[in-house]
Amino acid sequence: MKLAVITGASAGIGAEIARQLLADGWTVHNLSRRPCPVPGVTQHLCDLTEEDSLTQSLPTLEALAERSEQLVLIHNAGLLRKDAVDNLPAEALRQVLEVNVVAPSRLNGALIPKMKAGSGVIYVGSTLGEKAVAGAASYVTSKHATIGLMRATCQDLAGRGIHTACVCPGFTDTEMLRAHVGDEGATAVAAFSAFGRLITPEEIAETVVWAATHPVVNGAVLHANLGQVER
Template sequence: MSEIASVAPPVAGRHAGKVALVTGGGTGIGAATAARLAAEGARVVVTGRRSEPLKAVAGQISGRAIVADMSDPAQVKATVQQLIAEFGQLDLVVANAGAPSVSAVADTSDESWRASMAANLDTAFFTLRETLPALLQSRGSAVLVSSTLGLSAGPKVAEYTTAKHAVIGLAKSAARDYSGAGVRVNTVCPGWVRTAMSEAGMAQLAALTGLPGVAEAYAKVTEQVPIGRAADPAEIASIISFLGSAEASYVTGATIAVDGGADIVDLPTLPMTGVF
């Protein structure tokens, strides 16, 4: 497995004077993104359903934590109103909240389907809808976090795959409608990332397949990834920060795969790997 590359250091002042909202900001990609934006000068508000990790992140970055379920439109509305009341502006939104789900179509219950749509699609939609007035005023930007499962399909992840595909459609639609008014909307699609959620998945994979542990499971799922490893959350955060910055002023409606090259691999040629 390849060594983790050094992540480019924060760009001093890149987001100076901005106020940013990061949903799902207590752990993983959300926490790394909050830290990156704060290091680059933004005042950052993190939201999520669990108070303790949110407060820990906010304390580390001198930010603000608001406990809220972003799949509930009333709570999203209240969160945005509170943010505007406290900071007077909103310049960058990172819609990162989400949760995994595992089932094939025929095995998916009504309740499970609704729960996955709520966690992975409704959170992005309600966040974007409620923040658009402030973003239009600031001529700001939004970055929605999808997944490589928004570009393709894995085994028995019908709900999650569908929701993450829809997140990309949501971003494209918003970019089409609002970019002319100054609001850019883009999507990032992470591949395997070393987060607590992925660690749990790797532990389950190891148990089911007889692999020795999490490290070996990560090696197995990334063995055909050109870069040859899972990402560090900070690597995803750096791309999100770029998309939300003035450096990406002509980028909107884009879907960026941040997956170590996994999406470029042609499955029918895998048996030829190492032959030529």
């Protein structure tokens, strides 16, 4: 069995990754609060901000991983808050780190020991993993950590035939973007790309699926942003 475990496949980029992997013959399991809309995906409904919620899903996933010939673990779920360094409640920072960094680390700890050679761990980062903008301090901090976790994954798994990469999307037309900048804002940020448009979730999903199945990218940060125009 070729097994794909993905977080945040209930919407946006994650739902499209699930759809593409399923079409390529993978058995797909999703972890999110809402179900993945793609028929054929197995759901593990859980809230990644809550330690116990994820804990309940782990034994089933570990048993599946044990039986799989190849496993791709895709850390896609993300939480984006509006905040700033001088207005960043500790509990809010903790929640963002739980979803964007701690949950991936916990899934790594449970599933990597079961992975066979040929498997992969793919992180969905962000352009904000390597630069900052105002008004998203917790997210910027967490996405820098995502890249650090990916690089540590590459070093710690050397010699085991398991690869990793971090795909960093630019402005992609999903719920997250529209909730953060609004519909008018989405039109405005489209102009920041060298192509003058938003990225589609399908384009990011294709990049993630490609990275998951091409070990040559091991340790790479892959910017998938249509080229951002610097101002």
